[in-house]
Amino acid sequence: MKNKKIVVFSLLLLVAGFIVGIMMYQYSVDTKNQKMLAQKNGAPFVRDHSPSFGENQNSVIITEFLDPECEACSAFHPTIKEVFNDYKIETKLVVRYLANHQNSKFTIRILEAARVQNKYNEALEVIFKTQDKWAQHNNEKPELLWEFLSKIDLDMVKLKNDFNNNNIDAMLNLDKKDAYTLGVRGTPTVYVNGKVLRELSHKELLDLVESEIYK
């Protein structure tokens, strides 16, 4: 009987040690990231080439690593949009790319062409909303996007022209390098002032953003 007590006790101790280990690790990563954010002009969270939105009056930087062809990114988009819209005066939203799918680069080039016309968010909205049509697994038809995008107020001739002429390789490479530095492996990965969003939910994101705004 005494033995069983020792066994149960050591089991609890192991689990407790594991949980403490997780918390210590996460704390050290957050601390390291915040230091990086403060030191190098925001890098690797912010880069000059990245699309960014908001007035950032409270110096709260939301960095989202996304891939237009990623289903989870599409599913999470309304959430991040909603939270950001509530706090666009206080915060800044920076979009970083991780082109992990077959047509990601194609789609990102369209997005960057739409950005020239100041229609980035509108285009992103369309791309995500129609994702189930153009990004079906094993049956991808990214060319459908031209038709979907023609329904919003875009100069399609200019869009195609900008699409054909933009070169986003350097940008994608730097985004990828920064993702690697931060240990980002999937999309969407969201950071708020260097703190990683641990659960992709509305409440978690709102809590994290508000805790940075009102700290």
Added chain:
Amino acid sequence: MNLMKTISTTIVFLCFLVASVATLGSLFFSEVMGFVPCSMCWYQRIFMYPLVLIFLINLLYPDDKLFKYSMPLVATGLFFSIYHNLLMFDIIPESVVPCVSGVPCSTEYINWFGFITIPLLSFVAYFMLFILLILGNKNEK
């Protein structure tokens, strides 16, 4: 209980600790630190994880068959870990290994003190279990 041929409780308890630390450690590397396990690591995990429960059950309800049930798992895991370490030390070339999950099995995620890698930790765990079980089986009461 003394009438049964059992491996001493202390040894089973040590085995339980080794298997638990190895299991939690590997989960920490993959789930917390975000290292993607390569296929070799998966095979070693497959044979390590059940050992935690096998040793635990044996501690709570001792019987005389532990060696029979645990040794095959330990020996198989040990085999994989030796193979994996030979890969890490470049004794077997990587191209021979059927690695398809995107992470080459010779990827070095950690390197503590210049020689401690994850496959080495796995080998140490399996080797300790192997020795403990053999010792325990020899000295069984």
